[in-house]
Amino acid sequence: MKTTIVGVTWAVLLVGGVSFTSAGGKGEKPVELPLFPDAQLGKKEDLKDAKIKGEKPNTRISEVSRPTITVFRPAKAKDTGAAVIIAPGGGYSVLAWDHEGEEVASWLNSLGVTGVVLKYRIPRRPDHPKAPLQDAQRAISLVRSKAKEWGLDPHRIGMLGFSAGGHLTATTATNSDQRAYEPFDDADKYSCRPDFAVIVYPGGVVSKGTTQLAPEIRVSKETPPIFLVHSSDDKVVPENSVVLYLALKKAGVPAELHLYASGGHGYGLNRSKYAPATQWPQRCEEWLRARGVLKTVGQ
Numbered sequence: 001m002k003t004t005i006v007g008v009t010w011a012v013l014l015v016g017g018v019s020f021t022s023a024g025g026k027g028e029k030p031v032e033l034p035l036f037p038d039a040q041l042g043k044k045e046d047l048k049d050a051k052i053k054g055e056k057p058n059t060r061i062s063e064v065s066r067p068t069i070t071v072f073r074p075a076k077a078k079d080t081g082a083a084v085i086i087a088p089g090g091g092y093s094v095l096a097w098d099h100e101g102e103e104v105a106s107w108l109n110s111l112g113v114t115g116v117v118l119k120y121r122i123p124r125r126p127d128h129p130k131a132p133l134q135d136a137q138r139a140i141s142l143v144r145s146k147a148k149e150w151g152l153d154p155h156r157i158g159m160l161g162f163s164a165g166g167h168l169t170a171t172t173a174t175n176s177d178q179r180a181y182e183p184f185d186d187a188d189k190y191s192c193r194p195d196f197a198v199i200v201y202p203g204g205v206v207s208k209g210t211t212q213l214a215p216e217i218r219v220s221k222e223t224p225p226i227f228l229v230h231s232s233d234d235k236v237v238p239e240n241s242v243v244l245y246l247a248l249k250k251a252g253v254p255a256e257l258h259l260y261a262s263g264g265h266g267y268g269l270n271r272s273k274y275a276p277a278t279q280w281p282q283r284c285e286e287w288l289r290a291r292g293v294l295k296t297v298g299q
Contacts, residue, residue, distance in 0.1 A: 030070050030072045031071050032071075032119075033068060033070075033071065034066060034068055035067045035139060038066070041066065046065060047065045047066055048063065052097075057098040057099055058098060062093065067120050067139075068118075069143070070105075070119070071150075072114065072115040074109040074110075074111075074113060075112075078111075080111070080295055081151060081295075082114070082153060082158070082288075082294065082295075083114040083115075083156070083158070084160050085116045085160070086101055086105060086115055086116060086117045086160050086165075087160070087161035087166075088100035088165050089163025089164045089266070090164055091164050091203075095122065095165075096163075096266070097117075097119075099268035099270075100162040100266075103269055104160065105117055107269055116139065116143055118165075120168065130181075133180045134180045134181045137181070138188075140192045141187050141190045141191065155195055156195055156292075158196040159194040160198040160200070161200070161202070162266075162268065163201055163202065164204070170197070170199055170205050173197040174217050174219055175216070176191065176192050176222070177222065179192060195293075196226070197225070198284055201231065201234055201240075201265055202230075203236040205217055205240040211243055213244065219244070220251055221251050221252055225291060226245075226253065226256075227255075227258075227284055227287045228256065229258050229280045229283075231262055231265070233262050241259065256283075258280055260280075261276070262276070262277065
C-alpha cells in the first residue's frame with residue numbers, strides 16, 4: 001500500500017477537519033500528520049527531511065527529525081472504532097517502515113482497526129534521549145483528541161511495537177503518569193496512556209547482562225493489559241519479554257505471553273512461510289477479541 005503524504009498545515013491539523021477514505025479499496029489515501037510544530041522541535045537548521053532507502057517491502061527510514069503519524073482507516077463497514085499506534089523497530093537508528101509498519105496497519109484494517117504508523121525521531125541523540133517517548137505519548141494524546149472527529153472510541157486506543165519499537169511501547173505503557181514534554185495545546189489535555197499494548201520481540205526491556213527491568217520500564221498496577229511475543233532463539237534475548245511478563249503478573253496487570261521455540265528476530269507478520277512464531281497475529285486477534293477491543297462503537 002502506497003502512503004500519500006498530504007500537505008496539511010499545523011493550523012489545519014489543530015482546528016480543521018481531516019477527511020479519510022477507507023483502507024482496502026480503490027483510491028484510498030492514508031494521511032500523514034505532523035506531531036509537533038517545528039517550533040517545538042528545536043533549531044530550524046536541525047530539522048531536515050528523513051532519509052528513505054530501499055523499496056517495498058524493505059523500505060527503511062532514518063534520520064527522522066520531524067515525527068509524524070500516518071493514519072490508515074479500515075473500510076467503513078468493518079470499522080470497530082478501535083485504533084492502534086504502530087511503532088516499527090530498527091534499533092533506534094532506522095524504522096522498518098514496511099513489514100513492521102504499513103503491513104501491520106493493513107492487517108489491523110482487516111480487523112476493523114485504524115492503524116496509525118508512528119514515524120518517531122531516531123537515532124536517540126544525546127541531547128534528545130526522550131524524543132521517541134515524547135513522540136509516542138504525543139501520538140496517543142493526539143489520536144485520542146481526534147476520537148469524535150474520526151469516529152474512534154477514546155477508550156480503545158492501543159499501541160503495538162516491534163524490537164526497538166517494542167521497547168518504546170513498553171516505555172510508553174509504563175510512563176503515562178509522567179509526560180516527557182511540556183503540554184502545549186488542547187490535544188495534550190488527553191491521556192497519553194494506551195488502553196492496551198502489543199509488544200513483539202522487544203529489546204532493551206531488561207538491563208544488559210541482568211534479568212532486571214531497565215529503569216525506564218516502570219510497571220505498576222496502572223500499566224495497561226499487554227500481549228507479548230518472543231522466540232527462544234532470538235538474538236535479542238527472550239528474557240526481555242519473560243521478565244516483563246512476570247513483572248506484569250506480580251503487579252496484577254492482565255498479560256499474555258507467547259514464547260515460541262524458534263522464529264528468530266524481525267519476522268513481523270511473515271505470512272510467507274509456516275512457522276509457529278508467524279501465527280502470533282491470530283493469537284493476538286483472539287486476545288483483542290477477548291479484551292473487548294474488536295467491537296463496534298456502541299456495543
